Amino acid sequence: MTQQPFSRPGAIDLSALKRPAQPPASSAPGGTPSSSGVAHSAYSLDVTEENFQQVIESSMAAPVLLVFFSRTKMPESGHLAEDMATVSGEFEGRYLVGLVDIDAVPQIAQAMQIQSIPLVVAVVDGRPMPLFQDVVPIEELRTALTQVGQQLTTQGVTGRHQPRGVAPVEGEEEQVDPRYAAAQDALGEGDIDLAVAEYQKLVDANPADTEATAGLSMAKVLQRTQGADLNAARAAAAAAPDDVDAQTMVADLDLLGGHVEDAFARLVALVARTADADRTRARDHLLGLFAAVGNDDERVLAGRRNLASALF
Structure with missing residues (x-):
């Protein structure tokens, strides 16, 4: 499975789909049956031309995962769609999974410029990011989505979707956990x-x-980091390479700026050249940054190995 860090490239071009958006079909008992043949959870649905725009717009409240598949071209991709629908219910609204059968709605695949299947695309704030492209065991899906959720949380993306079939009150914001x-x-x-x-x-x-x-x-x-000035913080850290407060401040600012590995490397180096109470403070601060990013993140795993080398 190929998993990439989240970024926020250009928004999805919806110009190819001119039909007005309609409410997505409910998956609650008695709702519209699944056209894809996949049994839905409360947080998955079939994506059609009619509801595509509304599904994308729902990513402004919480992440949407679009699963592109074709039972005719690659039957295994249908299994991925089924597993994604199953797993979506386990995350209690952290994601809405949209199943895109490219045989039924080729226009959506064209609008998204999908070149191969299976493909899972994360959409956050209306902006797409390829997540992974492979058929994998369901346990690996759970692990991957847990890691993605941790990354999103560190970026301040914490909203949750309302269960399908529960109509929101008009004017009421999307429900969160x-x-x-x-x-x-x-x-x-x-x-x-x-x-x-x-x-x-x-x-x-x-x-x-x-x-x-x-x-x-x-x-x-x-x-x-409230009120901190990055240039001033970097100057202070350069002037006092062994000052724990100065170094941890730059590490915090680097983390917020998306320079996660730089933040980790700075503090690992600080741990390596300090001792006693200063070393303990630097180590504990680094452990806090590991938690912020997510303990299963590959950068954190590498950082932990580097920290162990610095300590021992």
């Missing part, structure tokens, strides 16, 4: 201290909640 609502609302209002406190409550209640742990770690990064 109530566990994270208080922290998300605080971040939306710019109250980072409150967000840290709310995420801390979640972690204290359930230390195994990886999304809450990642959210807490990232909120702490935001808290530490």
Whole structure:
């Protein structure tokens, strides 16, 4: 499986699809049957020309995963579609999975410039990013989507979809997981201290909640860097290479800027050349950044190996 970090390239061109958007078919009992033959969860649906634009627009609230497949051209790709529909229900709204049968809706494949199948494309804020292109065991799908969720959380993408078949109240925003609502609302209002406190409550209640742990770690990064000036921070770090506060500040700013590996490398080097309390502070700070990115991320795994070498 080829998995790439998220980026946000240009938005999807919908000009090829002129039909007005209609509400996607419900997958609730008694709703419209699945045209693809895939049994849907509450968070998956068949994508048609009529609902394509609405599906893409729903990515403004929470991520959408489009699965392109063809049972006639590659039967195995249909298995991937079925597994993605199954797994979507396990993430409780973290993703909406849209199944695109390219035999039934070739216009969508053309609009998305799909060259081969199977293909899973993540759409965040209306912007597509190829995620992976392979038929893999369902356990690998679960692992991959867990990692993607952790990455999205570090980027502040924490919304959740409403279950299919539950009609939203007119004018009401897309529902999010109530566990994270208080922290998300605080971040939306710019109250980072409150967000840290709310995420801390979640972690204290359930230390195994990886999304809450990642959210807490990232909120702490935001808290530490409020009002920081990158150029001034870099100058201070250059002038005092062994100053833990100066070095960790640049590492935090690098992480927020997407330079994850640079942030890790800076702190690994700091651990290697310091001792005692300073080394402990640098190590603990780095572990916090690992948590913010997600412990299953390949960059974190590499960072942990480098940290172990620096320590021992």
